[in-house]
Amino acid sequence: MGEEINEEIVKELMKIKGEARGVHLKNDGDFVLKEKGKEGIEKLERELEKLGCPIKYGEINQFDFYPAGMRIVSLLAIKKTFGWPNEKIEELGTYAMQVSWIIKLFAKYFFSIERTFKEASKIWSKYFTIGEIEVGDYDLSKKYAVLKLKNFNLHPVYCRCLKGVLLGVVRMIVKSEEITCEETECFFRKGNDHKFLIKW
Amino acid sequence: MSKKILLVEDEEILINILSKKLTKEGYEVAIARNGQEGLESMRKDKPDLVLLDVVIPKMSGFEVMEEMNKDEKLRKISVIIVSNSGQPVELDRAKKLGAKDWLIKTDFDPQEVVEKVRNNFK
Amino acid sequence: MVEKKEEDNTQKISTLLEDLLLLERYIKDLFTFFPLPVCFVSPLGVIFEVNPAFEKAIGYTSYEIVGRPIENFFEKEKMEAMTKEILKSGNIEAREISFFAKEGKKINVSVFGQTRKNEQGETTGFFLGFFDLTNIKKTESDLQNTQIALLNMLEDIEESRKRAEEEKNKTEAIISNFTDGILVFNESNKISLVNPQAEKFFGVSNKSMAGKSILELSVFPELEPIVNLVGTEIKGISRKELSIRDSLILEVSSIPILKEEEKIGSLIIIHDITREKMIEKMKTEFVSLAAHQLRTPLSAIKWTLRMLLDGDLGEITSEQRDFIEKTYVSNERMITLINDLLNVTRIEEGRYLYKPVSSDIAPIIQFVINSYKDEYARKKIKLDFEAPKKPLPKVSIDVEKIKLAIQNFLDNALKYTPAGGEVSIFLKNISIKKEIQLGVKDNGVGVPKNQQDRMFNKFFRAANVLGIDTEGSGLGLFITKNIIEAHGGKIWFESEEGKGSTFYFSLPAKEEFTEFLEEF
Numbered sequence: 001m002g003e004e005i006n007e008e009i010v011k012e013l014m015k016i017k018g019e020a021r022g023v024h025l026k027n028d029g030d031f032v033l034k035e036k037g038k039e040g041i042e043k044l045e046r047e048l049e050k051l052g053c054p055i056k057y058g059e060i061n062q063f064d065f066y067p068a069g070m071r072i073v074s075l076l077a078i079k080k081t082f083g084w085p086n087e088k089i090e091e092l093g094t095y096a097m098q099v100s101w102i103i104k105l106f107a108k109y110f111f112s113i114e115r116t117f118k119e120a121s122k123i124w125s126k127y128f129t130i131g132e133i134e135v136g137d138y139d140l141s142k143k144y145a146v147l148k149l150k151n152f153n154l155h156p157v158y159c160r161c162l163k164g165v166l167l168g169v170v171r172m173i174v175k176s177e178e179i180t181c182e183e184t185e186c187f188f189r190k191g192n193d194h195k196f197l198i199k200w
Numbered sequence: 201m202s203k204k205i206l207l208v209e210d211e212e213i214l215i216n217i218l219s220k221k222l223t224k225e226g227y228e229v230a231i232a233r234n235g236q237e238g239l240e241s242m243r244k245d246k247p248d249l250v251l252l253d254v255v256i257p258k259m260s261g262f263e264v265m266e267e268m269n270k271d272e273k274l275r276k277i278s279v280i281i282v283s284n285s286g287q288p289v290e291l292d293r294a295k296k297l298g299a300k301d302w303l304i305k306t307d308f309d310p311q312e313v314v315e316k317v318r319n320n321f322k
Numbered sequence: 323m324v325e326k327k328e329e330d331n332t333q334k335i336s337t338l339l340e341d342l343l344l345l346e347r348y349i350k351d352l353f354t355f356f357p358l359p360v361c362f363v364s365p366l367g368v369i370f371e372v373n374p375a376f377e378k379a380i381g382y383t384s385y386e387i388v389g390r391p392i393e394n395f396f397e398k399e400k401m402e403a404m405t406k407e408i409l410k411s412g413n414i415e416a417r418e419i420s421f422f423a424k425e426g427k428k429i430n431v432s433v434f435g436q437t438r439k440n441e442q443g444e445t446t447g448f449f450l451g452f453f454d455l456t457n458i459k460k461t462e463s464d465l466q467n468t469q470i471a472l473l474n475m476l477e478d479i480e481e482s483r484k485r486a487e488e489e490k491n492k493t494e495a496i497i498s499n500f501t502d503g504i505l506v507f508n509e510s511n512k513i514s515l516v517n518p519q520a521e522k523f524f525g526v527s528n529k530s531m532a533g534k535s536i537l538e539l540s541v542f543p544e545l546e547p548i549v550n551l552v553g554t555e556i557k558g559i560s561r562k563e564l565s566i567r568d569s570l571i572l573e574v575s576s577i578p579i580l581k582e583e584e585k586i587g588s589l590i591i592i593h594d595i596t597r598e599k600m601i602e603k604m605k606t607e608f609v610s611l612a613a614h615q616l617r618t619p620l621s622a623i624k625w626t627l628r629m630l631l632d633g634d635l636g637e638i639t640s641e642q643r644d645f646i647e648k649t650y651v652s653n654e655r656m657i658t659l660i661n662d663l664l665n666v667t668r669i670e671e672g673r674y675l676y677k678p679v680s681s682d683i684a685p686i687i688q689f690v691i692n693s694y695k696d697e698y699a700r701k702k703i704k705l706d707f708e709a710p711k712k713p714l715p716k717v718s719i720d721v722e723k724i725k726l727a728i729q730n731f732l733d734n735a736l737k738y739t740p741a742g743g744e745v746s747i748f749l750k751n752i753s754i755k756k757e758i759q760l761g762v763k764d765n766g767v768g769v770p771k772n773q774q775d776r777m778f779n780k781f782f783r784a785a786n787v788l789g790i791d792t793e794g795s796g797l798g799l800f801i802t803k804n805i806i807e808a809h810g811g812k813i814w815f816e817s818e819e820g821k822g823s824t825f826y827f828s829l830p831a832k833e834e835f836t837e838f839l840e841e842f
Contacts, residue, residue, distance in 0.1 A: 034385070171368070173368070211622075217622075221629065221634055305617075310625050
């Protein structure tokens with residue numbers, strides 16, 4: 001699947017089963033606002049209208065559930081509108097983590113790494129009605145961990161976003177200047193699931 | 201006969217001067233050096249005139265005059281007092297006691313004495 | 323049925339979503355409003371959330387802050403220690419620490435912390451809030467400076483106070499020990515100070531006199547003489563003598579205390595002059611005694627010389643006559659001086675007594691003038707008497723003494739007018755003043771201006787006449803003044819050096835004829 005987006009693709013995406021909490025979309029809007037200001041939002045919203053998926057970022061209820069595909073539409077539209085590379089999408093993901101209300105509400109899990117990993121799937125379920133996250137291999141002394149994401153094969157763009165997200169999360173729970181996250185396995189790259197290796 | 205003058209005076213120099221002067225004028229001069237002597241001399245040898253100093257030993261001139269006034273024989277004797285200061289008090293008292301004239305010791309000169317004596321005998 | 327349930331559920335979800343949103347908005351608003359910086363920190367020390375005030379204080383956006391360790395923004399060790407403490411004890415209050423804003427700006431703050439726990443009682447993180455102490459610190463510092471300044475000022479004031487106290491004590495000591503009595507009156511003419519010596523003089527205590535006015539003081543019989551002397555209010559400077567008891571003669575000076583032309587009080591100084599008076603008395607007595615003693619020998623010399631000159635002691639040559647005459651004149655002068663001295667002592671001792679008799683003054687004046695005719699003629703000085711045309715009223719006078727006064731005037735006119743000069747005497751009746759005035763005018767040497775005020779002093783002789791007449795005693799005018807004033811008259815003169823002088827005296831005239839003898 002490419003990065004293109006058009007009306008047809010939008011329709012397809014919207015058919016995807018599964019829902020994500022409004023908070024993601026809101027974060028998208030907030031990031032765009034931060035980066036491109038009000039004009040940026042307007043521009044983006046116009047684009048989305050053209051694509052047949054009119055999203056009004058100001059009216060998104062972050063607590064509500066929206067079609068999971070809608071998020072992808074949002075991300076792709078953003079990429080198209082502003083011509084952002086994938087790294088920027090990662091940044092968006094990290095930003096989302098930082099300012100998300102979910103963090104605030106679930107900060108109780110983020111006080112220790114073990115705890116976070118243990119509750120990772122619980123956290124995931126708050127965000128999505130599809131997919132599961134699993135903590136694989138991890139060694140605190142060696143400072144690495146592997147996270148598996150199953151049944152979440154929506155769009156490659158999401159992988160980039162998730163990378164950012166995971167990075168953001170780990171930052172919260174580990175004091176280190178050097179935190180890296182890599183997708184070692186990706187469904188879209190002939191892997192079974194998504195695997196993320198996090199080092200710090 | 202020359203007149204007799206009794207000089208009752210305790211100051212030597214005055215005695216000298218007055219007796220010299222009066223003797224020269226032709227008077228007979230007797231001398232008493234204090235009040236008592238004076239009275240005695242008067243009684244013994246009645247003078248014609250007494251030159252009486254007020255301030256003298258034993259008896260003051262005033263006391264002498266008082267005595268003289270008491271004595272019949274002496275009352276009539278003329279007295280010229282010799283006042284020391286010339287203060288009115290003295291002169292008044294002298295007058296009252298019967299003094300005929302007075303001399304002020306500090307003021308007179310011997311000639312004045314002679315004149316007053318002569319006056320008295322006129 | 324199922325549809326209904328689904329509908330219900332949807333409705334419920336909708337409601338829940340709405341509530342959540344409202345709640346979130348409220349929390350957000352509160353957090354945004356909160357004017358003090360607050361952040362939420364994970365147990366690992368990572369900042370999860372900050373409010374706008376925090377962003378403002380630190381100078382970074384939340385994006386730059388969230389996810390970073392809290393020690394990054396504060397003093398590292400101190401914050402690590404604080405974090406440990408908060409997590410251990412649950413909260414901290416008012417801890418001072420510095421944080422580093424953007425661009426390294428260091429700010430002193432006071433930190434408050436409070437942990438959050440989950441249902442299981444596990445600490446999920448802590449709130450950290452702080453407020454800027456900069457202003458407070460500045461105020462503290464200012465206060466300290468002010469305090470120091472005040473203390474310094476207080477020290478200075480204390481120093482000044484001590485000095486003032488010392489001065490006051492010194493002054494008090496001086497006043498207490500002052501050998502003169504001092505009475506101080508304040509602006510309302512009430513006594514504000516009585517020193518010990520004053521108390522002693524009058525035998526009245528300080529306490530009983532304090533705060534009283536002069537009038538009120540008159541209730542004290544001992545103070546009566548002072549009250550009378552001073553009068554009800556002290557105006558100018560005055561000095562009077564006062565005799566209290568036989569043994570105490572006081573000189574009382576009253577002086578107004580002025581501060582820039584305004585009277586703020588008065589001062590009475592009482593000086594014991596008993597001793598001075600006694601010394602003066604002794605002096606007069608001595609002079610009197612000496613003069614008396616000198617009289618007799620001088621008289622003796624006079625008589626002897628007289629007799630020599632009269633030839634009563636034998637013939638004398640003309641040369642001898644010459645010498646003896648000069649000696650005689652010299653001796654006469656000494657006798658005059660002695661007499662003058664005795665008169666002066668009599669005046670001073672109050673024994674120069676007068677026997678006033680109602681008399682016509684014109685014939686007396688004529689009598690004296692006549693006695694000087696020869697001497698004036700000898701010096702070829704014209705002597706004029708302008709007798710009044712109308713008869714003058716009588717005056718009550720001691721004739722002998724008035725003669726002396728007139729003689730003194732004529733004597734001086736004769737002495738100090740050169741040969742060929744003129745002396746005129748005039749007698750007037752000043753009926754408005756009920757006075758008779760005598761004037762003796764000469765065109766002699768006059769009196770220099772700078773000597774005029776001392777003319778009537780004892781033994782005073784003006785500088786310009788010392789060459790003419792070395793024989794004067796300087797007592798003539800003193801005695802004359804005494805005589806005239808004792809008669810209730812006045813004596814004065816006008817003079818110009820080189821032109822001449824006119825001497826006057828006036829006597830009160832009596833309208834009725836009364837004669838009285840004054841016995842003593």
